[in-house]
Amino acid sequence: MTNSETMQAEAAEAEAKRQTDKPPDPYAEVRRNATGGKPREASAISLRGVQKHFPGGVVALEHIDLEIEAGEFFTLLGPSGCGKTTLLRILAGLEDATGGAVAVGGQDILRTPAHRRSVNTVFQSYALFPHLNVRDNIGFGLRMRGVDRDECQRRVDETAKFIKISDLIDRDVAQLSGGQKQRVALARALINEPDLLLLDEPLSALDAGLRSQLQVELSQTQQRLGMTFVFVTHDQQEAMVMSDRIAVMNDGRIQQVGPPEDIYERPANLFVARFMGHTNLFPVERTGDGSLDTPLGSLTGCGDCIGSHVLIRPETIELLPPEEAGDNRFRARILDRLYRGAFAEYQLECGDTRIAAIVSNRGQRQYDPGEHVALTVDSSGLVFLDE
């Protein structure tokens, strides 16, 4: 993994610099602590056939096989009730699996109780201790493991600086805003240098602006530390912005695993496509001459494709003047245009079918509602999928 190679190179570089007594990187110390001097491979996670059946016949997890690489920002994405939070809680040790195996760094951890796992969690509601101030909240994990007060104090200060909350350190938890609580919860987990950090929708309670700011901060923090993060969210935009890889889940099963581009551009099935926000999904039928029958018309140039549906991503559509006829061009009427600054979003009607198109505003002609166009589909950008 290139990420881990970079991290190793950086660590070696930091080590070399430290020997000359001039630490050039303010985070070198934190980063060294964060890995606990262990090789990166120690935090790779492997799930084999993990199951969770609740009493009463409710199946939360069907059969989960998953490999999460060390130092990866991995996201579990899915609608509520898909089992993503249950899976996270199994990793944390807060829930028992009813079957399967979970290994961190090759060591099976399913029998290890939560308080002995090198795994920490940032909870959705933050779960900061109301009877402790910020400093004691952050230092809680170290205290429980018997780290002495001076060392604890030093590392709390260091972590607070790293997360940029040094000025909040003596406050009461009740005085913090949502974003500040989120940072304190993150610091409280990171300071323990876990093999694995779990984040359960940590940004869902924040307003949009702060949310996108913290998305960037979180993924930068993860890259600097090279720690393995497993992030749970139901927001596909958030997942795409932050993750190295995403697992899309539904009904207790994993639907697709891959980098954000794969998930978005080549969804494995209709569920993933719909969940990623795609609306241009049309049933296809094969005809005798090798072309495909769709509600738009006949598509050519994709004879060897299999699947009951076709996905036409809105950004692969080109809008041309109506007189330019040709293959894979369909006459359509503009219903609506939304100006989005860098691009325009069109709603079109083609026969009885509605279709969305996204067109860059750079040097492209704008069409008004009511106008007719030739909707042009690029056959190489089509995705064929099944239920």
Next chain:
Amino acid sequence: MKRANFRRGLRAWWYIVLFFLYAPLAIVVLFSFNSTRTYSTFQGFSLEWYFKLFANETIVSAIYNSLTLAIVSSILATVLGAVLGYGMFRYRHLKLGWLIWFIYLPLVMPDIVYGISQMTFFVQIHEATGLLKPGLLTMIIAHISFQIPFVALLVYSRLLQLDPLLFEATQDLYATPWQRAWYFIIPTLQAALISAFFLSFTLSIDDFVISFFTAGPESTTLPIFIWSAIKKGITPEINAISTLMIGAVFTAAAISYAIQRARLASNPSRK
């Protein structure tokens, strides 16, 4: 204008209620400082009856018994009730409705029935085994048994207000079950435990009925002493004892209330 009349009426009602609640207490306190034995008039301020009180060995021993009983039973009831309250919280998913109902039953049981049954119980055990001779020990046990439901109720309702994720957060942050109790549960329950202690204290110090049935000859408490002394008529000493008890109960109740309020003030956002 009707509104104003209504408000004036409410205010008058409020004063009438306060008068009937506190005037009798005020009279007892006032006459405890009277310089003569008469009840008809207040003749002048004196501490005579208080000095007499503390010169009387029976009364001093009754005060000592009352305080020992109240403090020991309250401490034990706080510990045991807290454990019970935590258990009710920890295993609330088991739907222990009827069990919890049993725990609350002593709250509404008539004291006289409770006292007589406790007495019968202790006497039977004593006759069978020679243990539990009626005295301070049986009184402590009886008091703990009626204090526990109050403590458990306070602790349980405090725990229900907490975010359940906090318990998981302690596990996630490496706390063993004992560390979780010591560094999270006890500090979080601190205010509830202190107010539970003072509530138990006030319940114990003014209890007459249950104490009366479970006491032995050596373990006369203040209420029992007052009851036997009163057969000879109400003396200014009784007023002085009553004033001391009013003072003790008021102090304990005020501390308990102040702690509850301080907690609410420091945590206004809790549902």
